Amino acid sequence: MKSWKNPILLLSGIGVSYLGNWIYLIALNVSILNLTGSAAAVAGLYMIRPLATLITNTWSGSVIDRVNKRRLMMSIDVVRGILIFLIPFIGSLWSIYAVLLLINIVGAFFGPSSSVYITKLVPLEQRKRFNSIMSLTSSGAFLLGPAISGILIMSVGTDLCIVINAITFFVCAFFIYLLPDVDEDLGKAERAPVSLKTLLSDWKAVREFTKGAMFFITVYILFQGGVLIGYALDSQEVTFIKQHLELTDKEYGFITSLTGAGALGGAAVAAAVSKKLPLRFFVGGGLFLSTIGYLLFYASVDFITATSAFVFLGFVMSFANAGYATFFQNNVPVAIMGRFGSMAEMVQGIVQIVLTLLLGLMADWFSLQMVCIGFCLLGIVLAGALCLTIFTPSKAQYFEEKEEIMTGNL
Secondary structure, three states: OHHHHHHHHHHHHHHHHHHHHHHHHHHHHHHHHHHHOOHHHHHHHHHHHHHHHHHHOOOHHHHHOOOOHHHHHHHHHHHHHHHHHHHHHOOOHHHHHHHHHHHHHHHOOHHHHHHHHHHHHOOHHHHHHHHHHHHHHHHHHHHHHHHHHHHHHHHHOHHHHHHHHHHHHHHHHHHHHOOOOOOOOOOHHHHOOOOHHHHHHHHHHHHHHHHHOHHHHHHHHHHHHHHHHHHHHHOOHHHHHHHHOOOOHHHHHHHHHHHHHHHHHHHHHHHHOOOOOOHHHHHHHHHHHHHHHHHHHHOOOOHHHHHHHHHHHHHHHHHHHHHHHHHHHHHOOHHHHHHHHHHHHHHHHHHHHHHHHHHHHHHHHOOHHHHHHHHHHHHHHHHHHHHHHHHOHHHHHHHHHHHHHHOOOO
């Protein structure tokens, strides 16, 4: 249990932040709608994060790999907390957009930084279970956050919800402060300022890694392809529920809550079986069943079938997310993990925007259900190709060797 002291501290800090984010997200949507009365203004919120990604991710990885990750993560949380605290005092939509852009630019450093920090902090043999518990924490926040936000909005308004999220970032920073420093070995070259020459050298290093890790890149592309199709399908979820299934807002909220419960249950099971179920089943099986879940949802005909599909989807996605995070940490060298993660997120952001726009346009031209089912089938093809890739005898052996190393058998 002593070996889990630091991972538990990290999980606690990030878990508090996750919960605050969900409270804040719901409150911010309501606040913007109350301020402007415009659905388009609310939709604009969802373009800010991809824009921040495009601004930062060509160079943020070079910074991340050269600075102290623990201090960087604490600084990010403190800055985000201060900026979010200012939002209730701003009365202009464009000023709020500007602050949100700054929050997301700063936040773009946190994900890749935390991936590197987790890889250094958590021993190899504990990573799969840690990532399963991380998924459990995220699912719990997804289930509780909107409910807490709804109660707070009804009783005290949106401003307090936003302030609570600011406080959660300070709490997360405190938990990270209690953790050990994993970057004491940073050399002078790594601490040097990032120049254009440095960036070009870093991009070359990432390119050389991708050339020499073709199996990892194949798995990465197939997995992320399936996930990004899922993200595009998520954008039509409300439209499908309200226009095609003709369900009410209350029924939609109930479906969302049960999805969170499914994700919580899936994450709990994933954590429980993390030492028994091979990693390739988490990665390949989790993604394949997730794409099946999307197909079942968009083929649903009523409230019961839609709810059942989403509960199933939430359950199996927990396995896919934990498996992918572990696979990433085990295969990307920690020295370039920040650079690779940042550049990969930038490419994913572009693909996500393209797929979302394409799905939206096609849904206007043809039947929404037919188009979504077509995208689901494409996701199933990618997930099937992933399973064929990682379950072939030679590649299955690759995963088994990794498992043996992780469990200390080699």
